[in-house]
Amino acid sequence: MTTSTVPAPRPADNTAATPVLEARGVIMRFGGLTAVNNVDLTVNSGEIVGLIGPNGAGKTTFFNCLTGLYVPTEGTVSYKGTVLPPKPHLVTQAGIARTFQNIRLFANMTVLENVLVGRHSRTKEGLFSAILRGPGYRRAEAESREKAMELLEFTGLAAKADHLARNLPYGEQRKLEIARALASDPGLLLLDEPTAGMNPQETRAAEELVFAIRDKGIAILVIEHDMRFIFNLCDRTAVLVQGQKIVEGDRETVQNDERVITAYLGAPLEGATEAAPGTATADGTDSTNSTEADQ
Ligand SMILES: Nc1ncnc2c1ncn2[C@@H]1O[C@H](COP(=O)(O)OP(=O)(O)OP(=O)(O)O)[C@@H](O)[C@H]1O
Numbered sequence: 286m287t288t289s290t291v292p293a294p295r296p297a298d299n300t301a302a303t304p305v306l307e308a309r310g311v312i313m314r315f316g317g318l319t320a321v322n323n324v325d326l327t328v329n330s331g332e333i334v335g336l337i338g339p340n341g342a343g344k345t346t347f348f349n350c351l352t353g354l355y356v357p358t359e360g361t362v363s364y365k366g367t368v369l370p371p372k373p374h375l376v377t378q379a380g381i382a383r384t385f386q387n388i389r390l391f392a393n394m395t396v397l398e399n400v401l402v403g404r405h406s407r408t409k410e411g412l413f414s415a416i417l418r419g420p421g422y423r424r425a426e427a428e429s430r431e432k433a434m435e436l437l438e439f440t441g442l443a444a445k446a447d448h449l450a451r452n453l454p455y456g457e458q459r460k461l462e463i464a465r466a467l468a469s470d471p472g473l474l475l476l477d478e479p480t481a482g483m484n485p486q487e488t489r490a491a492e493e494l495v496f497a498i499r500d501k502g503i504a505i506l507v508i509e510h511d512m513r514f515i516f517n518l519c520d521r522t523a524v525l526v527q528g529q530k531i532v533e534g535d536r537e538t539v540q541n542d543e544r545v546i547t548a549y550l551g552a553p554l555e556g557a558t559e560a561a562p563g564t565a566t567a568d569g570t571d572s573t574n575s576t577e578a579d580q
Pocket residue numbers: 315318320338339340341342343344345346347576578580
């Protein structure tokens with residue numbers, strides 16, 4: 286298996302780690318298809334946890350269950366000990382933010398405005414006031430702008446605050462999505478393929494950004510097909526195959542697990558030399574350049 290050239294920085298002190306996210310027995314069925322099958326997953330404070338698996342394994346569906354976009358057929362999702370109602374705005378208010386596999390920015394709004402929209406769950410004024418600059422907006426404007434600019438500084442986008450989002454290069458659009466997610470002051474950030482479509486330089490910058498977010502005290506759960514990214518970053522990685530979590534553990538545990546190798550190479554193994562199209566191999570090489578699917 287390929288080894289990383291970049292040692293993974295770890296939290297200075299994770300001894301007082303407490304569960305931030307606890308998913309218990311999550312099942313999501315679509316008719317006769319069980320896309321997520323009885324998955325348990327915990328993310329502790331200070332952790333970066335990876336979620337990997339071949340295309341169609343149920344990763345994004347699981348994220349959608351965690352964030353209230355889908356109501357799980359069975360199971361519970363708790364944030365800091367409280368079971369969450371499956372409603373996206375309540376999940377965001379509770380402290381979970383996410384990015385999507387496909388970029389979902391307001392293309393004709395500025396970079397700053399996009400972050401301000403992400404802030405609306407933490408202000409009384411809300412989305413429309415932020416867009417229309419109504420009376421309530423003025424009262425909260427200074428504080429929200431200050432916070433948004435801080436986030437743009439943090440993500441390296443401050444110089445482009447007044448640019449239209451659609452004019453940003455791809456890698457910066459992904460950063461902006463993260464800045465917008467951070468604007469809701471989350472305790473847990475879910476990243477769905479944050480490096481999809483990025484070049485190696487942008488991917489490396491994204492790694493740095495994820496570490497910096499973790500160092501701010503925000504726990505992270507990340508879906509990625511780029512195994513180098515996952516194994517550089519994550520304290521633990523869970524592997525989903527056909528909706529089931531087949532293994533969870535550190536890099537060595539996952540990389541050496543026969544079930545993971547089989548899942549990525551496909552069965553039967555005899556004579557198999559390539560991963561299925563659109564998947565990443567377990568040793569960290571991609572079989573195609575892009576694996577994005579509309580979710
Ligand atoms: N809304 C839906 N209705 C019906 N089936 C769905 C729905 N969403 C997802 N599925 C199915 O559930 C399974 C899991 O899909 P999902 O997108 O969660 O996989 P994934 O692991 O995120 O894949 P990828 O890595 O390609 O993004 C697939 O068979 C998919 O077709």
